[in-house]
Amino acid sequence: MTDHADVPAPSAEESPQVITLASRIPNPAPPRVIAIANQKGGVGKTTTAINLGTALAAIGEQVLIIDLDPQGNASTGLGIDRRSRRHSTYDVLMGAATLSDAVLATAVPRLSIAPSTLDLSGLELEVSQERDRAFRLRTALAPLRIATPRASDFSYVLIDCPPSLNLLTVNALAAADAILVPLQCEFFALEGLSQLLQTVATVKSTLNPELMIHGIVLTMHDARNNLSNQVVADVRANSKQKVYDTIIPRNVRVSEAPSYGKPVLVYDLKCVGSEAYLRLATEIIQREKELIANAPRADAAIESDQIESDQQHGAA
Numbered sequence: 001m002t003d004h005a006d007v008p009a010p011s012a013e014e015s016p017q018v019i020t021l022a023s024r025i026p027n028p029a030p031p032r033v034i035a036i037a038n039q040k041g042g043v044g045k046t047t048t049a050i051n052l053g054t055a056l057a058a059i060g061e062q063v064l065i066i067d068l069d070p071q072g073n074a075s076t077g078l079g080i081d082r083r084s085r086r087h088s089t090y091d092v093l094m095g096a097a098t099l100s101d102a103v104l105a106t107a108v109p110r111l112s113i114a115p116s117t118l119d120l121s122g123l124e125l126e127v128s129q130e131r132d133r134a135f136r137l138r139t140a141l142a143p144l145r146i147a148t149p150r151a152s153d154f155s156y157v158l159i160d161c162p163p164s165l166n167l168l169t170v171n172a173l174a175a176a177d178a179i180l181v182p183l184q185c186e187f188f189a190l191e192g193l194s195q196l197l198q199t200v201a202t203v204k205s206t207l208n209p210e211l212m213i214h215g216i217v218l219t220m221h222d223a224r225n226n227l228s229n230q231v232v233a234d235v236r237a238n239s240k241q242k243v244y245d246t247i248i249p250r251n252v253r254v255s256e257a258p259s260y261g262k263p264v265l266v267y268d269l270k271c272v273g274s275e276a277y278l279r280l281a282t283e284i285i286q287r288e289k290e291l292i293a294n295a296p297r298a299d300a301a302i303e304s305d306q307i308e309s310d311q312q313h314g315a316a
């Protein structure tokens with residue numbers, strides 16, 4: 001059985017100074033699997049995977065990040081050096097290793113990662129003729145979805161997707177309960193969103209009827225910049241999708257942290273970037289409760305928003 005309990009916990013002196021803000025609520029449930037996706041590069045997917053993951057762990061959740069980008073930035077940003085990636089998500093999707101073989105503890109308590117390597121960029125070609133090619137990740141995650149989880153099992157799985165609507169992203173969407181979309185506060189923020197929503201709708205109708213849209217998180221906001229503020233207003237006005245109240249500010253501490261192999265919450269817990277990711281984690285947990293309670297309504301929202309979004313962006 002896949003079990004991350006075998007993974008050695010970091011020793012006390014390695015443990016970073018992340019304050020544990022709350023302990024996990026009892027009655028463990030199977031993990032919620034959230035794909036962090038947007039086919040645009042540089043919008044904050046990896047930063048959100050690392051720091052939302054850390055924030056969820058800090059408030060008591062057991063979190064697994066799955067690095068599904070061949071660039072491996074989530075793995076590097078969490079301080080996992082290339083030599084220790086003995087089994088990677090490539091091996092897992094190729095069926096050469098189980099997910100538990102690939103899972104590594106990070107220096108953050110309750111946060112683990114299945115790292116990636118550049119091999120992953122070849123996966124699409126290698127499995128293109130296989131009938132189960134879109135379900136490789138879903139199959140690998142199946143052992144986590146056991147009926148009677150223990151408190152030590154993962155409660156959240158965050159999938160860091162590559163900047164493309166390729167087979168890797170399709171695997172993520174086919175395996176996920178929900179998709180979280182980071183949108184950068186820049187001029188063309190909404191460009192490409194309708195194509196992404198179209199992909200979500202296709203995956204939902206063909207591969208994964210349970211897929212929900214968790215919401216949109218605005219990233220790299222600069223309050224002094226009128227354009228940034230205009231983008232926030234536009235996205236809020238034009239998107240029927242849930243847009244999180246929490247906006248992630250552009251913050252130099254957030255961009256410095258990965259070069260130290262640390263989440264920003266470890267690098268500088270008090271900076272505005274860390275505070276924002278903690279607020280986002282709290283909002284996500286609240287949103288989870290709403291999504292689970294209103295599952296059929298959330299599904300209907302995908303269809304109607306799709307139409308609206310297509311009209312706005314002239315998509316076919």
Ligand SMILES: Nc1ncnc2c1ncn2[C@@H]1O[C@H](COP(=O)(O)OP(=O)(O)O)[C@@H](O)[C@H]1O
Binds near residue numbers: 220254
């Ligand atoms: N809130 C932020 N403030 C400052 N820099 C950020 C912020 N979020 C992301 N960045 C930087 O922007 C770049 C792209 O972010 P990243 O998370 O790697 O995007 P993606 O995974 O979507 O390609 C990285 O250099 C990252 O450090």
Ligand SMILES: [Mg+2]
Binds near residue numbers: 046047069073161162
């Ligand atoms: Mg990335």
